[in-house]
Amino acid sequence: QVQLKETGPGLVQPTQTLSITCTVSGFSLTSYYMQWVRQTPGKGLEWMGFIRSGGSTEYNSEFKSRLSISRDTSKNQVFLKMNSLKTEDTGVYYCARGYNNFDYWGQGVMVTVSS
Amino acid sequence: DIVLTQSPTTLSVTPGETVSLSCRASHSIGTNLHWYQQKTNESPRLLIKYASQSISGIPSRFSASGSGTDFTLNINNVEFDDVSSYFCQQTQSWPYTFGAGTKLELK
Numbered sequence: 001q002v003q004l005k006e007t008g009p010g011l012v013q014p015t016q017t018l019s020i021t022c023t024v025s026g027f028s029l030t031s032y033y034m035q036w037v038r039q040t041p042g043k044g045l046e047w048m049g050f051i052r053s054g055g056s057t058e059y060n061s062e063f064k065s066r067l068s069i070s071r072d073t074s075k076n077q078v079f080l081k082m083n084s085l086k087t088e089d090t091g092v093y094y095c096a097r098g099y100n101n102f103d104y105w106g107q108g109v110m111v112t113v114s115s
Numbered sequence: 116d117i118v119l120t121q122s123p124t125t126l127s128v129t130p131g132e133t134v135s136l137s138c139r140a141s142h143s144i145g146t147n148l149h150w151y152q153q154k155t156n157e158s159p160r161l162l163i164k165y166a167s168q169s170i171s172g173i174p175s176r177f178s179a180s181g182s183g184t185d186f187t188l189n190i191n192n193v194e195f196d197d198v199s200s201y202f203c204q205q206t207q208s209w210p211y212t213f214g215a216g217t218k219l220e221l222k
Contacts, residue, residue, distance in 0.1 A: 041199070044202075044213060044215050044216065045159070045202055045204075045209055045213035046218075047204075047211035047212065047213070058209060060209070060210040060211075061210065062210065094158060094159075099206075100147065100149070100206030100211070101152075101161055101164040101165070101204075101206065102149075102159070102161060102204075103150040103161050103170070105158035105159055105160070106158065107158055108158055
């Protein structure tokens with residue numbers, strides 16, 4: 001069955017870089033777009049960006065200068081990296097599957113940005 | 116960016132009632148509007164895609180309609196299990212955006 005699971009650091013210091021891995025099973029990354037969505041107290045659900053089945057990416061301009069999405073298809077993993085973290089980046093980060101409607105979501109990983 | 120405005124913010128209903136949740140877009144988005152349910156401490160779950168298309172495994176009491184700028188999610192015969200927040204999402208243009216949600220509570 002389709003499964004997605006995010007793993008990440010939990011606590012990150014301001015100005016540092018966030019790295020989250022989404023490990024998937026039950027489908028191929030070369031057949032589906034993969035999305036990153038976050039949910040913060042300040043802005044609610046925010047679409048961050050995606051990586052296409054072919055490997056190219058698209059980002060929300062809100063994050064474009066500090067966000068990177070990549071993947072390793074051999075390991076069934078998708079990666080999010082975001083630098084220059086601020087306290088406002090505190091929230092739950094999700095990976096999800098789909099081009100526009102997101103039919104499967106990971107459980108999410110809570111990230112706290114604090115010194 | 117396309118702004119989605121959901122109303123009401125909170126809805127308190129009695130089990131068995133039928134309710135309608137609204138989502139309005141700041142620009143026309145055709146039918147590129149999707150609805151999600153999110154229970155407390157859970158991930159969002161896709162309920163409806165493309166404004167009115169049902170999703171396998173979702174109870175038939177959930178239905179939706181609309182196009183352009185005005186969209187509605189209907190829940191017939193509300194059950195205790197429906198206590199959740201409901202979000203709309205547009206994928207007409209980047210950046211994809213979500214509404215702020217409607218929280219459904221039971222009396």
